[in-house]
Amino acid sequence: MPEILEVESYRMLAERVIGARISRGFSDQYAAKKLPSTSFWSRSVKGLTITGTDRRGKLMLLDTDGMRLGMRFGMTGVLLLDSDAGIDGLFYGPHTYRSSWIRAGIEFEDGRKLVLHDPRRLGRVEVEPDLSELGPDALRIKRKEFDQVLRINRGDGPALKARLLDQSVVAGVGNLLGDEMMFRAGIDPRRGTATLTLVERDDLFKAWTQTMKTLQRRGGSHTGDHMEGRFPGGLCPRDGGEMRSATIGGRTTYWCSVHQH
DNA sequence: ATGTAGACTTGGACCA
DNA sequence: GGCTTCCAAGTCTACA
Numbered sequence: 001m002p003e004i005l006e007v008e009s010y011r012m013l014a015e016r017v018i019g020a021r022i023s024r025g026f027s028d029q030y031a032a033k034k035l036p037s038t039s040f041w042s043r044s045v046k047g048l049t050i051t052g053t054d055r056r057g058k059l060m061l062l063d064t065d066g067m068r069l070g071m072r073f074g075m076t077g078v079l080l081l082d083s084d085a086g087i088d089g090l091f092y093g094p095h096t097y098r099s100s101w102i103r104a105g106i107e108f109e110d111g112r113k114l115v116l117h118d119p120r121r122l123g124r125v126e127v128e129p130d131l132s133e134l135g136p137d138a139l140r141i142k143r144k145e146f147d148q149v150l151r152i153n154r155g156d157g158p159a160l161k162a163r164l165l166d167q168s169v170v171a172g173v174g175n176l177l178g179d180e181m182m183f184r185a186g187i188d189p190r191r192g193t194a195t196l197t198l199v200e201r202d203d204l205f206k207a208w209t210q211t212m213k214t215l216q217r218r219g220g221s222h223t224g225d226h227m228e229g230r231f232p233g234g235l236c237p238r239d240g241g242e243m244r245s246a247t248i249g250g251r252t253t254y255w256c257s258v259h260q261h
Numbered sequence: 262a263t264g265t266a267g268a269c270t271t272g273g274a275c276c277a
Numbered sequence: 278g279g280c281t282t283c284c285a286a287g288t289c290t291a292c293a
Binding site (some may be wrong): 003006019058072074075076077120122123165167172175176177208220222250251252 | 284287
Binding site for chain 2 (some may be wrong): 033074076121153154155248
C-alpha cells in the first residue's frame, strides 16, 4: 500500500531510533537488489548511529554518522519497529504479519529492531541512494515547483497522469493519489500536460495540496473520494456518472466521464 | 520524447 | 477447500 503518505508515516516511526547505534543489519537478496551484493547492507550499516530521518517521495532516508541509508517499500512493504506499526489500519488485506515476510532491517545496541516487512518482495534497502533522479517532494511541493511539473518544452507533452507518476519530475505521486487529485480537480487524466488552462492549473494545485492534507488526516492513500467508484462498472460518488478506466502511464487509471474533462 | 508491454514477486479475490 | 486466472499500492528494462 505504500504511497507517499504511508512512507511519511514510516519516516515518523523511524524518528524513534535517532541516537541509536546499529549493532547488526540484515537483508535478503531481493531487498538488496540495488546493492552490489547481498551482504553489502549488513557490512555497511554495522556500527552506524542514526542521526536523523528524511524522505524524498517514496524513498525513506536514514541519516547516520557515516553513510546515508535508504529504504523503499515497493507495493506491499511496511516499516515496523519491533512489532509496532507506524499507523494502524494501513496494512495489506487483513492485517497479516509473518516473521517470514521480514526481508531486511537493522538491529540496535539497545535491542530494538527496525524492519522491512514485505510479502511481495519489491521493497529495497539502499546505501547512499541517488537523489538526483528524483523530482521535488510531492508532499511539500510549492507552487513554483508545481508549475515546473506541468512545464513542457514542445507539443502537448505526455498524458497528465503519466506526468504525475514520473518520479523524476515530481517524487511521490502514486497511482491512487494521482487519480484522486485529478478527480478533485475535474481534469481528464488523458489530457496532454501542456493543454491545461491557467484555471485548470490552479484547480489542480489546489486539489493537490488539499488531497494531501485530507488524506493524511484520514490516514492514507486508500481513503480518497474517488475510491468508491474505483472498480469496473463503478459510478462517480460525486455525480453518479460512469467511471471510465484505462491504462495510462503504465497503471490502471479511473476517472469520471461526467465531471473530469 | 513518449508510449507500451512485460518483468519482477506473491498473495488475495473471484469462480467453479 | 483447492485450482485457475487475473489483478495489485512501485519501479525497471526493452522496444516500437
